[in-house]
Structure formats: C-alpha cells, structure tokens
Amino acid sequence: MATNRRPFVADRANDLVEQFGSPLYVFDEARLRENYRSLRAALDDHYPDSRIHYAVKANYNLGVLSVLRDAGAAAEAFASCERTAALDAGFDPADVLLTGQNRTRESVEAALNAGVDRLLVDNETELETVRAAAAATDTRPGVLVRGNPAMELPTHPDIATATRESKFGLDIESGRALTVARRAAAAEAVRLDGVQLHVGSQITAAEPYAVAARAMVEFAAAIRDETGVEIDVLDMGGGFPVAYDDAVPATGDVLETLGDAIRGACDAHDLPEPRLLVEPGRRLVAEAGALLATVGVVKDTPHADFAILDAGSNLVGHWPYPIHAARGGPANRRYHVAGPLCYSGDVLAEDVELPELSRGDVVVVDRVGAYALSGASNTNATPRPAAVLLDGYGDPHVVRERETCADLTRHDVVPGHLSE
Numbered sequence: 001m002a003t004n005r006r007p008f009v010a011d012r013a014n015d016l017v018e019q020f021g022s023p024l025y026v027f028d029e030a031r032l033r034e035n036y037r038s039l040r041a042a043l044d045d046h047y048p049d050s051r052i053h054y055a056v057k058a059n060y061n062l063g064v065l066s067v068l069r070d071a072g073a074a075a076e077a078f079a080s081c082e083r084t085a086a087l088d089a090g091f092d093p094a095d096v097l098l099t100g101q102n103r104t105r106e107s108v109e110a111a112l113n114a115g116v117d118r119l120l121v122d123n124e125t126e127l128e129t130v131r132a133a134a135a136a137t138d139t140r141p142g143v144l145v146r147g148n149p150a151m152e153l154p155t156h157p158d159i160a161t162a163t164r165e166s167k168f169g170l171d172i173e174s175g176r177a178l179t180v181a182r183r184a185a186a187a188e189a190v191r192l193d194g195v196q197l198h199v200g201s202q203i204t205a206a207e208p209y210a211v212a213a214r215a216m217v218e219f220a221a222a223i224r225d226e227t228g229v230e231i232d233v234l235d236m237g238g239g240f241p242v243a244y245d246d247a248v249p250a251t252g253d254v255l256e257t258l259g260d261a262i263r264g265a266c267d268a269h270d271l272p273e274p275r276l277l278v279e280p281g282r283r284l285v286a287e288a289g290a291l292l293a294t295v296g297v298v299k300d301t302p303h304a305d306f307a308i309l310d311a312g313s314n315l316v317g318h319w320p321y322p323i324h325a326a327r328g329g330p331a332n333r334r335y336h337v338a339g340p341l342c343y344s345g346d347v348l349a350e351d352v353e354l355p356e357l358s359r360g361d362v363v364v365v366d367r368v369g370a371y372a373l374s375g376a377s378n379t380n381a382t383p384r385p386a387a388v389l390l391d392g393y394g395d396p397h398v399v400r401e402r403e404t405c406a407d408l409t410r411h412d413v414v415p416g417h418l419s420e
C-alpha cells in the first residue's frame, strides 16, 4: 500500500476551513464505504462465512457509524455508551456484539433488554454478571469466551492484547480459559456460542493471525472434548493495519493466511469450520479521516523550525500521520509541526518536509480517522473541533458541532457558599 498518497481532502482544505473553521475533522463517506467493501471482498475470497463487526471505539461519531451501518457492517461495542451510540446510529441490536471486561449487571441488562443477543466474556466475574443479567431479563444470550494464547506480537506493547503480560482474555495454556468455557457450557441462562481473541491493534504481519487462529481452534477442540459443545463462532478480533509511514501487508494476504490457518486447524482437530467474525476498527476508518489545521506561528529556534498549529497532539494521538500543506509548491523546508498546548511534548511530527509555511497556511494531518476524535481530550480547556462528512458527491455535512468554552464547564457545579 502506498504511503505518500495525497490526502483525499487536499484540494478542498482551504475552502473547508473557510466554511467550517479550523481545526476541523473531515471524514470521507466514499472511502469509508470502499474500506468496508474491500474488506468484505477480501473475506469473500478467503473466508466467505464471515461477518464484519466494526469496532465502534475507533470512531463513534454518529455520522461515521451511520455510513458503516448503511454499507452493511455489524458492530462491536466494548463499552455501554459505544452500544448506545451504535443503536442510535441505527444498527440492529442483533448485529451488535457486546465485548468488554468490567461491566455492571445493570449495563448488561440494559443491553439484553435492548435486543443485544451475543456477548463476550473476558473473565469469570463477567460470566457471572452475564448469567445474572440473562436470568433477570429472561433472555438466553450467546456467549463467546475470550482466550489469551500468550503470543509475541509485532506492535506497540500498549496495544498488544494477546500477550502473557496483558490484562485481556483468559489464559489458554493454564486451563483458565477452559474452566470458564466449561461453566458457560453448563449454565442454563446462556448459550456457549464460541471463542474470541483480539490479537492487538496495528498488527503489521499476517503470521500472528495464523498463530492465533491455530491456538483458538485448538481451544475450541478442547471445549468440544471437555463439554461436547461444538462451537459455531470464531471471533478473531481486529488489528488489521493501516499504512501511516510504512507499507503494511495487504488485508487480502492477512485474510488468506488466516483462512488457511483456520481450515488447516479445523481439519487437524476434526472440527467443522466455524463462522468467522472480525472486529476491525482502524482498517475501516483511519484513512477516511483527516484533521485540517492552520499555522499560527512559524518560529525558528536553534534546534529546529517549528510550525505551530491551532490543533494539538491531544486531537490525534501518536501515530506517524502523513502531514501535507494545502498550498502547493516544492517541499523544500523541514518543520517540527507542533500544537498550541502548554507542554513540550505537544509535537505532532518532527522534520516534516513541507513547502515554506507562513501564518494562515492550512495543513492536512492525514489518516486520523481512527482513535483521534474518539480519543481527543480538552487539554488546556481547548474545545474539540467540528467534524464534517463529505458525501458521495463531495458535499460537506456537519456531523459534529464545534465545542464552545461553555461546553467545557457544562457539568461543573460551584458550591453554594462560593457562588455570588
């Protein structure tokens, strides 16, 4: 995958900032649809009996969710309000897979009452919570047991989840995962539907998916041998990578490796091939989003030339996003591109080659569609930007209004003895 492609919004950046202000998130409906379509096509090629559950956490803007729902995606909701966002965006409750790690019984009951029918359990306490909630709501949801095969992974340790050190999943090797599966199989209030794992995020090689798939099929075989239950669903989570500054394996290659591994392992363990679920977040939305920002100050220091924007690193996270200038011209200058916040680490990228910049120039921070808006903070009491969605004709629609200073203190309360 090429990494130096011009951003989808490059030619429109100045006009959009003029119309909607700066900074501004821009999402591209055509690219969201294409991301879904190409992933679906790769699954059709390599494992047709499958379903894409978009990981809502990556970007839960209702406009973005609505596009993916309309394109055909189901949803994966880790937290209660991800579930309500998915339902508000019109996802069918039966298409919402509830994951999570530490849910209250009330939130599980609310999900079951709303029609959610399949949940993940990450630990024994969660299984008890789901059982109690199912009994209280007179439902019998499907349960997936989250396994952890203690892998070595090619990604940042903070986002590697199927490792021995991780807080996620139930260790397979020690038998903890099988114990919970046995309890789920014996519980009247739930159906044991399958097994799940999420390898981690931004997994830049195909092989970890094969290793994980073999471990999970072996786990499914152990469940069958122990309980007699032949599981229907294998959920391999998300993690499909996006090219920020480097090429990454094509999704088709990753899915080919994954599909072959599942079929091979099922064969070896004499298991029927399960339905495959995947939970991609980044792969569907990252390249469909950009942040437009405006240069306010260009400052030369003995160390570097800084281009200081009106958008800080609190709005994008810490990936090596490609940064472009909206103005044309040869990229013959190097800048540290920084935000306006009060700490030195507020630098979006160092040594970026750009045309000569001056106050008022618009820059495009590209591929920020995942985990940027959904992780943005109000550091330095900065209101978060507006967002627009470009529809299939390129027409902009506001999908999130710009916050105001009043929004930042809306939930604060001054005690009576201090108010005038």
Ligand code: PLP
Binding pocket: 055, 058, 076, 078, 099, 198, 200, 201, 202, 237, 238, 239, 240, 279, 280, 281, 282, 283, 370
């Ligand atoms: N599924 C689960 C359970 C996750 O925790 C995550 C990310 O943290 C995802 C899916 C999505 O990961 P990605 O955006 O890398 O595809």
